[in-house]
Amino acid sequence: MYTAKLINVSCYLILGSCLFACKPPSLAQKEYDWNLPKGFPIPLVPKENPMSVAKVTLGKSLFFDVDLSFNQSISCASCHQPQFAFSEPQQTAVGSSGQRHRRNTQSLVNVAYNSNLTWAHSGLNQIEQQILIPMFSEDPVELGITGHESQVLRRFEKLKYSKLFEDAFDDSEADFDKIVKALASYVRSLTSFDSPFDQYAYQSDDAAMSEAAKRGMELFFSEKLECFHCHGGFNFTQSSQHENQILDLRPFHNTGLYNVNERGAYPIDDQGLIEVTLQPGDMGKFRAPTLRNVEVSAPYMHDGSLATLDDVIEFYAAGGKGHGTLNPLKSHFLAGFVLQLQQKQDLIAFLHSLTDRQFLNSNLNYPPMSPQLHKN
C-alpha cells in the first residue's frame, strides 16, 4: 500500500511537470525577433520588461490612439509621425491642450540604443521612465493624463484592448504600468538599418550609394569637417549602448547655436544639460542626435531653429550661428570650414543616403484609429 502511494505521488509529479512543460507558451512569452542585419548588436532591454511580439502589437495600437490623451485630441503619433521618421514638420511640439513645448519633436529611430534620452538629460536612461513625461507632464501638457487617470483607463476596457492586454501580459486589465511597458516595447522595435548607406557599408553593395554621396561620406568622416566625432558609430550619435558596448562616450556638446551674453549663455528658456547637472560647463550642451533618416525630420536642432539641411551645413561651416560662433563654451570641433558648392551638395547627398525608405513606408498604413493631426 505504501508503494502504491509512492507510485501515486510520482504519477502526480510526472503529470504535474508535464502539464507545466507541455503547456504551449502564451503569446506573452513568445520571443521577439529583432530581425537586425547580420553583425548589428541587440539593444539592451530592462529585465522587468522583456520584448515580446504581443507587447509590441499592443504598444503600437496605444501609440496611435488619441484615447491616450485626456481630451482625446492627440496621440503619441500626432507629434511622432511615421512618415517623418516619427518626428514632425513643426518647429516645436504642441500638446493636447494647445500648449507649446519648447523643443522640437525628436525622431524615434533606433531609440532602443540610446543611453541618454531626450535632447539634454544625463539621468533619463530608460524609455519606460521617459514615456511618463509625455503621458503625465503638466508643464508643458502633452497627453495630459494627470488628473484624468481613471477616465483615460476606462477607455481601454473595450473588448479589442482586453484581448491585446491579455495577449501581452496574460491579464486583460489595463493599467498604466502595462501601458508604459507596451509603449516602450513598441518604441524599441523601431529599428532602421536599411538605408543606401547601410547597403553600401554593411552589405557590400557598391552601387547602393551615388558617387556624390560617397564623396560626401569622405567629407563627413574627414578631420576637416569633424562630423563623425560627435555623430559616430553605426547610429551616428555617441549616445549608444548595446550588448557589445556599454561604454558611454561624451554624448552632449555645445555647438555654438547661441551666445546671449558673450560669456556663452544660451537663451533662458532652454539652456540644455546645465538645467539637469547645474554644472556651469554644461551650458548649451545638447545630445548629438542620430542622423539616420535626417532627410525627412526637418526642422533641425533642439528648438527646430534651422529649417533645412542646407542651413545646418552653413551653420557648421560658420562654426556656429551669429554670436554663437564666439561662444567660449563651444566644442573645439566647431572651428568652421570652407566648402565648395559641389562639396556641400555631396555632403547633403551623403545625409540623404541615410534615409531608410523601407522603415518610413512600413508604418504608413497605420493607424486604424487615425490621429487628428493638430494644425498649428
Ligand code: HEC
Ligand atoms: C506634444 C508632442 C509629443 C507627444 C504627444 C509625445 N512626444 Fe515624445 N517627444 C516630444 C518632444 C518635444 C521630445 C523631446 C523632449 C525633450 O528633449 O525634452 C520627445 C521625446 C521622446 C522620446 C526620446 C527620444 C530620444 O531619442 O531620446 C521618446 C522615446 C518619446 N518622445 C516617445 C513618446 C511616446 C511613447 C509618446 C506617447 C506616450 C510621446 N513621445 C508623445 C514630443 C511629443
Ligand code: HEC
Ligand atoms: C561637437 C560635436 C558635433 C560636431 C562636430 C557635429 N555635430 Fe551635428 N549635432 C551636434 C549636436 C549636439 C546637435 C544638436 C544641437 C542642438 O540641438 O542644439 C547636432 C545636430 C545636428 C543635426 C540636426 C539633427 C536633428 O535631428 O535636428 C545635423 C543634421 C547635424 N548635426 C549634422 C552634422 C554634420 C553634417 C556635421 C559635420 C559638418 C556635424 N553635425 C558636426 C553635435 C555635433
